[in-house]
Amino acid sequence: MSVAVLSSSGVLRAVDEARRSLGLSKAELARRSRVSPESVRRMLVDGSSSPQLGTVLAMLRPLGMGLALVLREGGEPSPEDVLMGWLAHYGAPLYGCDVLEKELAREPEGVLVDGLVMSRESGTVARALPCAFWFCRDRLDLSLLRSVAVARRLGKVLGFFLELTSVLSGGWSRFEEISALLRTLYSPTPLLSRPEQFFRPTTRRERALAELCTPEVARRWGFRMNMDLDCFASMFRKAAS
Numbered sequence: 001m002s003v004a005v006l007s008s009s010g011v012l013r014a015v016d017e018a019r020r021s022l023g024l025s026k027a028e029l030a031r032r033s034r035v036s037p038e039s040v041r042r043m044l045v046d047g048s049s050s051p052q053l054g055t056v057l058a059m060l061r062p063l064g065m066g067l068a069l070v071l072r073e074g075g076e077p078s079p080e081d082v083l084m085g086w087l088a089h090y091g092a093p094l095y096g097c098d099v100l101e102k103e104l105a106r107e108p109e110g111v112l113v114d115g116l117v118m119s120r121e122s123g124t125v126a127r128a129l130p131c132a133f134w135f136c137r138d139r140l141d142l143s144l145l146r147s148v149a150v151a152r153r154l155g156k157v158l159g160f161f162l163e164l165t166s167v168l169s170g171g172w173s174r175f176e177e178i179s180a181l182l183r184t185l186y187s188p189t190p191l192l193s194r195p196e197q198f199f200r201p202t203t204r205r206e207r208a209l210a211e212l213c214t215p216e217v218a219r220r221w222g223f224r225m226n227m228d229l230d231c232f233a234s235m236f237r238k239a240a241s
Contacts (some may be wrong), residue, residue, distance in 0.1 A: 011056060013121070016041040016044045016112060018063040020203070032062035045123065045226055046207070084113040084125070091135025091238045092128035108136045109145045116149065116157045120200060126225075127232055130165040131239040133175070142178045155182050160221040167217050167229075200226040 020027050026044060030037040035058050043055075060066055077085075088094045090108050092115070112132060119126040132139075147156040159182035162175040198218065199209060207227050215229035 012043050015056070015059055015063065015065070018065055019044070022063065024062075025205075029059060030063065033058040080118070083111070083114050087115050087125070087128065087132055087143060090132045091239070092125075092132040094125065094128050100120050108132075108140060109148055112136070112140075112145065113148050113152060113154060114157070116154045116161065117152075119157070119161075120198065123199065123227060123231075126198070126227070127235045128239075129161055130168050130232060130236055133161060134172075134236070134240065135166040136168055137172065137174070146178055146182060150185065152181075155185055156221055159183055160218060160223060161219070164215070164232060168233055169240075181191060195219070195222055195224045198223040199227075214215055 019026070024032075026040050027037055029035075030040040033040075039055060040059065043059075057066070061210055084092075084094045086106050090111055094212070112129070115125060115129050115132065115186065119129055146155070146158065149155050159179045163179040164174040166172045197210065199206075207224070210224040210226045213226050213228040214224045216225075217229070217230070218225055
């Protein structure tokens with residue numbers, strides 16, 4: 001028996017990977033686990049990071065999996081939980097470890113760039129990132145943010161989130177300016193002619209749904225995602241209210 005230490009979002013990814021390996025559709029997993037198809041889709045596609053324990057256990061049983069309580073050495077949180085804690089500290093509606101007690105503070109530019117990486121794996125983080133960008137808007141060094149993202153080959157992802165945040169907020173010129181500068185780093189026609197799946201990995205059905213759901217702002221950056229603009233807007237409205 002093997003035991004892996006995972007965060008809640010990591011558990012959901014493990015569930016989805018096990019489902020794929022067994023050749024089960026989300027609908028079949030919902031039927032076998034007696035969980036509503038809507039709940040299964042919300043957790044596995046939208047990336048809900050705070051599911052109820054009973055729901056997760058029900059989904060694990062037909063996959064031959066389970067959860068174990070493991071005492072970590074020193075009680076240290078995972079790097080993923082620490083990052084989500086910092087994102088929450090900077091305004092993202094996420095759950096992570098308490099970072100306010102840490103002696104070594106992290107600047108928002110580095111936290112947000114790390115968040116760009118995590119957003120490719122977690123729909124929940126992707127939905128929450130515009131909130132963090134918006135709440136940090138007056139303290140961000142946008143030139144530094146851009147240079148760090150470009151150095152880590154995340155300029156395209158940053159450009160998408162800056163433009164998305166501008167759209168969700170009703171238009172904010174500073175984000176639009178940096179987004180426009182990032183767009184000049186890519187040749188527009190090839191960039192948009194070969195769309196890239198934002199979330200990985202994806203099934204054929206998820207790619208087909210992405211063609212229908214992708215917001216126009218994501219299409220402009222050459223991305224396809226099974227998450228429409230309303231998914232981002234609903235979280236942004238709640239966090240900004």
